[in-house]
Amino acid sequence: MNGIRRQRIAILISGRGTNMTALAAACMDPTYPGQIVGVIANHADAPGLETAERSGLTAIAVEQSAFADRAKHEAAVLKALDDLKPDVVCLAGYMRILSEGFVRHYTGRLINIHPSLLPLFPGLDTHRRALATGMRVHGCTVHFVTDRMDEGPIIAQAAIAIEPGDTAETLAERLLRAEHRLYPHALRLVLDGTVRMVSGRAIVKGSRAPAAPGDDDPPYILVSPEARRG
Structure with a gap:
């Protein structure tokens, strides 16, 4: 990286961590602007x-069943994260709702991947819901995390066609391959400063739009689902 510091990435998982694996593979490239400093799971038996x-x-396992309540467990996760000193925290199938305080602690540095084209189908069971509503395309979204579930500013999205005969299972399998391409790409946009969150909005460097109030950096523009960068 020609002497440029690679930023520190921490990842939170709950299960297999396939998106974690995709991020780790991307970070093996010495030109990638980040390196993974730790993986934390809320279950000790997470594969x-x-x-x-x-x-x-x-x-690192921070077993949620070992704590009396959600708040104590979250405090322990936050302590483990802070010990890693991450620049960016990636949620990769982390199946816990984070408190407002946790999100605020990492505002603008906490990102998530969701298996739908947000704002469509927030929450769970996205593949079945997409099929049930007659969608012809489906997709995934990487977004900044805010205190409102799956409503954070969008960083990047990828779409796939829904094919005749698709089930929730076949659709999920195909979409997962798209997720594994999208997440490293979106993370790179955050790490290199191409996309960032300012005043609750995702903005992309390089436009002629006015900068956010008090922002001394070069101008940015809003990033929307319709204005994605490849």
């Missing part, structure tokens, strides 16, 4: 922890 260890990554 993704073993995958992370095999890849030489620091793998």
